[in-house]
Amino acid sequence: MPEIPGLLKGLGVTFRTMLQPHVTVEYTGKDGKEKEAPPTRARGVIALKEENCTVCMLCARSCPDWCIYIEGHKDKAPPRREGGKPRTVQYLDRFDIDYALCMYCGICVEVCPFDALFWSPEFEYSESNIADLLHDKERLGEWMETVPEPPALEVGAEAKKGGKK
Amino acid sequence: MTHLFATLASPHIHLAYWQETLIKVVLVLVAVPTATAIIVQTFLFKVMAYMQSRLGPMEAGPHGSLQLLADGVKFVQKELLAPERADRLVFGMAPVIVLLSTFMLYVVIPVGPGGAAENLDTGIFFALAVSSISVVGILAAGWASANKYSLIGGLRAAGQLIAYELPLVLGVVGVVMLAGTLNLQGIVQAQASWHLFGHTILGLHGVPFVIPQFVGFLTFLVAAQAELTQVPFDMPVAESELVAGYQTEYSGLLFLFFYIGEFGTAFGLSAIAATLFLGGWYLPGFHAHGFGGDLLGFGVLFAKTMAVAFLIFWIRFTYPRFREDQLQAFAWKLLIPLALVNLGVTALVKVVA
16 A cells, blocks of 8 residues: 555645644734735726826727726817917816726736826725726826836836836 | 433423424434534534635634524525426425435434434444435436436446445444444443453543454545545536536525535534444543433533544545546445455454454
8 A cells, every 4th residue: 555655644734734823814904914915016906197198099999898988078278389389189088997897907008108007906996886896087096196116127228218207 | 312301301201202203303403404514614614724724714703603604594595496307306305315314314323321312223224224315315316407417426426325335334344243233322332341352441441442443443434435425535526527416406405405414414424433433422431320421421422523523524625536436446446345354354353252
């Protein structure tokens, strides 16, 4: 019976594990331990930086389950320089993400050419009413505070060209 | 338990047969769900969680102690669904048959010197006989579900339960030979007065049969594990290939019946193993009589039962599942010959010594 030592060893492993303190951390932190923080780059919720948005609709069109609703209007803005022509600017009226539909693929964040969408690791926004999972642009803007700093560039890497820092 | 009532009430009160029977029925009806709850809460929720370095249920009541109540309410309020092509009558009857075999198992377990709900002369024979009734229920459930996975699961269960019935019985026969009786109360008393070749252990009166019948105990334990379809032997409900075997189509209360059947029988078979091999309600050095003796016996039997149940569930939480052919080979090629050899040696020693 060459299997028997291995079988007994297996029993020993489970028995020892039973006596040791548990690894699992309680979500509510009721056992006195700190609540486990998600990794900083975790895909918790999408934050919106409203002033960067140009209502280009790329995110809404790339969304696989159509959970982003955008409405905007064009309006004249005062010229940049004295004596110039008034500019045409897109104003954002509505930017909603329905988190009841969102599948957290992050394509909208990837596709945004103007850095208006960011991932935030916050995840505690469950609701008892499904309609409340539709976050409007004010609510999405509030998440911006929780967006972590982008990781530092590698040592010796060239600074990003052209773009704003 | 006839005696227990005689001591509880005054000995002058005579209960009519139907009154006595009613009390016994109510007792067993209460005992089985309670035992199931204890087993599931202790082992399935907590011990399993600790063995996997988890916490288990923590939210319902202090340390999740009311989780089972929540689960029970959930099961009861769910809709009872039957497949369109199912044989409704058999489909509904199958879990009841399984549950019936569990309830009948509890009838003969002696809980104290006062006796069991029914102190049958053929006690252990009765217990083994009724515990195999569940095969009929499982086979019926598999067939009536009108589902190929259920049918395969039911057939696997039937094959397994019949194969492991033999080592279970053969493990018991050794004890019966030593005790010279089929009566469970008699087996406990035999262990209380038994001497190992004229010696006692640590000067205490009585030797539990686990010492002379260690091989029998192992055979019984492994076979009980298979009878309960606990994990190394859970081929009939193998979820990766059969969804949930014969339980696939069951929902709500009927599923709960299977659940109670499984874990109620786990407690019942553990109690029988404790009675046969660990001395039952007898605690060496204590000779209480009357109501106190019954109470002490109940506590001792409960502790021993939980110890045996811990063994069963410890094995369950440790090992992966057998393949179907390995499972059958294990029963027929290893367990049954081992039990037969044990039986032969026991007979030889009994006659010679």
